[in-house]
Amino acid sequence: MNDFANIRTLQQAIIEFSNPDKCIEYVVSMRWPDGVVICPICGRNDVTWLLTQRKWQCKSKHAKRQFSAKVGTIFEDSPLGLDKWLMTAWMIVNCKNGVSSYEISRNIGVTQKSAWFMLQRLRLAMKSDDSGMRGDLVAP
Numbered sequence: 001m002n003d004f005a006n007i008r009t010l011q012q013a014i015i016e017f018s019n020p021d022k023c024i025e026y027v028v029s030m031r032w033p034d035g036v037v038i039c040p041i042c043g044r045n046d047v048t049w050l051l052t053q054r055k056w057q058c059k060s061k062h063a064k065r066q067f068s069a070k071v072g073t074i075f076e077d078s079p080l081g082l083d084k085w086l087m088t089a090w091m092i093v094n095c096k097n098g099v100s101s102y103e104i105s106r107n108i109g110v111t112q113k114s115a116w117f118m119l120q121r122l123r124l125a126m127k128s129d130d131s132g133m134r135g136d137l138v139a140p
């Protein structure tokens with residue numbers, strides 16, 4: 001994943017992903033490379049950022065007009081935070097010899113079952129595009 005190029009060590013990754021605003025920045029840069037956030041319902045590109053809720057709000061009046069960075073991505077239906085998802089993605093990219101669900105479980109503090117689920121989803125998303133996850137975060 002190109003967007004992780006500036007994170008070289010596990011310690012940097014931990015610091016980076018413990019910041020919820022940074023996590024959102026990463027997802028935005030992967031999902032909307034030009035930086036323009038688009039409403040997943042109606043496609044408007046002039047949405048408002050709600051600072052205290054860390055969500056966007058669409059200016060059109062429709063259901064689900066407030067949306068988080070997770071909406072419409074492979075992370076959407078997961079109760080796990082973006083910090084855990086991005087940490088796992090970083091480990092997949094940076095552990096050259098591969099990473100197991102047991103290692104993820106121990107290092108990130110999730111159950112082995114959750115770790116396995118994250119690995120499956122991320123590997124599938126990353127496999128479909130050689131440049132990384134760009135564009136493939138969007139749920140099918």
Ligand SMILES: [Zn+2]
Pocket residue numbers: 039040041042043044058059060062065
């Ligand atoms: Zn909208």
